[in-house]
Amino acid sequence: MKARLIVITLLAAAFLFAGCSQKEGADSEKISPDERQAIISVLQANIKAAENENLNGFMQTIHPDSPAFESTRSFMKKAFAEYDFNYEIVEANVLEVSGDVARVSYIQITRKKSGPDAISDNQVRGEHILKKADGRWKIYSTNAQQYTDLQS
Numbered sequence: 001m002k003a004r005l006i007v008i009t010l011l012a013a014a015f016l017f018a019g020c021s022q023k024e025g026a027d028s029e030k031i032s033p034d035e036r037q038a039i040i041s042v043l044q045a046n047i048k049a050a051e052n053e054n055l056n057g058f059m060q061t062i063h064p065d066s067p068a069f070e071s072t073r074s075f076m077k078k079a080f081a082e083y084d085f086n087y088e089i090v091e092a093n094v095l096e097v098s099g100d101v102a103r104v105s106y107i108q109i110t111r112k113k114s115g116p117d118a119i120s121d122n123q124v125r126g127e128h129i130l131k132k133a134d135g136r137w138k139i140y141s142t143n144a145q146q147y148t149d150l151q152s
Contacts, residue, residue: 031097039094039102039130042137047087053080063131063138083115090123100132101140109150121150 042061049057059073066072090107097103104127111121125146130137 031094035097035102036094039097039104039137040092042130042139043092043104043128046139050076051087055080061139063133063140065131065133066138066140068141083119084113085115086111086113095127102130102137104128104130111150123148123150 046058046061049055049061055073055077058076059069062069062072088109088111090109091105092107093105095103095105105125106128107123107125109121109123110119112119124144126142126144128139129141129143131140132138
């Protein structure tokens, strides 16, 4: 189960924002539309690179100081070779921006098109932390808070 949660957490980071809907967070009045769009744009670039199995493009959306940077690169290289997924973001909220740190909550459905049985269709509820690197937003960490297997 721990291996499955690690896989799901990394996939959640990788495959955010395919057709997402945006909702206002509690502090949304403090987040400018331009800032919100900049955050959403990096997440959209992340999902586009993942769908195209473009490892270099994908890693450009990950913060270089992320503690999971190298493990994410290794995992995604393997995932691109073994799996093919469809993604749907049910909900995405930019909750807060404080200086160079942003919090985004999400609910994501991942459906496997092909690949080993280790991963089945699922829904993940979680939160991404983005940080700026060289003035651009990058995904720093992801916390999958709730995993639901949709095969049950």
